[in-house]
Amino acid sequence: MRSYGGIALVVALLACVPLLTASNVVLNFMVVALLIALVGQGWNVLGGYGGQYSFGHAAFFGTGAYVTAILQVRYGVNAWFGLVIGIAAGALVGAVTGALSFRSGLRGSYFALVTLAFAEVLRIVASVAPITGAGVGTLVKLDLRWEAFQFQSRAPFYWIILAFVAVSLLIVKRIEGSRFGAYLVAVRENEDAAKAVGIDVVRVKLSAMILSAAITAAGGCFYAQYFLFLDAGIAYGPWISVEALLAPIIGGIGTIYGPLLGALVVKTLGEITKLMTGHAPGLDLVIYGAVLILVVAYAPRGIAGLLERYRAYWPARRRT
């Protein structure tokens, strides 16, 4: 799976799911898993390839979601146009927060902290600002036409989120093979060395952050259309920041398929927990947290890393 053919194959296989089952439960599960895969891929661009661990991707997700919803509800803007604006708004938030934090040289823990703080500020503002509906939340009007980016059945939603994921896979594939991708990995591995060989570190990190924010914001826009309801805790809550980093880390950080793999595994784990314990609040998240610790402890490169290590035993191992 080292070429665009691999992506085409994965996407084609996934595209068959609605043809095999009409079950709303299965499709709903897959839509949510792909949504997390998309958001996780956004995180992966910055965190996986660039090594900048953000704890506040909710800032971008929530901005995308709120902008799409508010444009429709308050200004009667078409939902597809709202999607474009939502993504742009998310990218803008990424550009502003990124410029502020990278220009002041924040790295590592400090960067994680400042992203967390930005997301929290947005959450608190959204929970009191009248335009977001404050405590009541924002309800997107039901309007089941494709022009309004709403559908009668789940299958079209599924194909659309799959298309988003496919685009994100292509983008990351492009990055991997590009000069920009090489710069990004250089920054991750050793920022000072990267600077020393003449890479414009701030610019590289900032570009990654804007792209990362745009991808995550697309997930937020989709969320608004699919669930038709937002409040501050959903849009800017810490849950999405955690899911965004959980998927790529469990699947394989800094790999193309890591977020997709991780999202499917994490969501399956969550479903199994729910099946076994009923709808006990919190227990699925306990499992997520425990899996996160176990993966960091025993499989630092995630599932993809495990597979690769497994494959490395096939050809004769050579040391360079």
Place this chain on the structure above:
Amino acid sequence: MLSPILLIPAVLNGLLTGAVYALVALGLTLIYGVLHIINFAHGALLTCAMFAAFFAHKMLGLDPYLAAVGLTPLFFCLGYVLQRFVIGPAAHGEDRNILLVTLGLAVVIENALLYAFRADTRTINLSYGFNVVEVGPAFLSVPRVIGFGVVIVVALALWLLMRFTDTGKAIRAVAKEKLGAELCGIDVAHIYAVTFGLGTACLAIAACLLLPTYYVNPHAGNAFVLIAFTIVVLGGMGSVAGALLGGLIIGVVESLSGLYLGESLGQVGIFVIFILVLLFRPSGLFGERA
């Protein structure tokens, strides 16, 4: 607007709240100063301590101040075990991994509490819970005044411990130069765990001070965690004096911005300070390096 009748009580109350913030931040800054990690599980551990204090009162009828005597060593052990057997081995010594492991711990603890106790908010009733003392134009809640005093004593005790005991010397040595300390025969893994334990023990005390006037639910600690981060950053990562002063400043800022902007936006004032300090002076007031 700036009538002293309103202003003085707000400032005094801010100082009292700030003292407890300072204690939470003290634990965080201690851990940062030695291990150079940001403990994202700090808030969840505080919630844990608050539940422990709550049930000590409910089941055993222990007064929170009395419970602190038992809970402090208990949480020291908890912190020691967590660092020695979970965080340390899982992180393989990489900073990025430590971030993720402590985040994972926070998610596990917080949601285990949510699972066990549901989202209900609990409070305890104490005979002295609503007592006040009159100081000039202000009426101050007695439990919070006691809290203020305890925080000062704890900070002093911590300072003495760091300054004059062998363990304190070892902690400072590890903080300064890990490899050198190891070469002198200091067991670094042990010192790391002791430091983490001390940080967690601070939380047990803070929880017992909070309980008489505060509530507890599975997310209660979160309200403090970003505040504590703000204080640590403001005071300078790893600085005990900075944490104390930063805590008091933040307490007053919160109280004043609550007075002028309203309760819900009062918190935004704190985060704005946080972001500004991170962006323009990440080394804080007393910090040496960023």
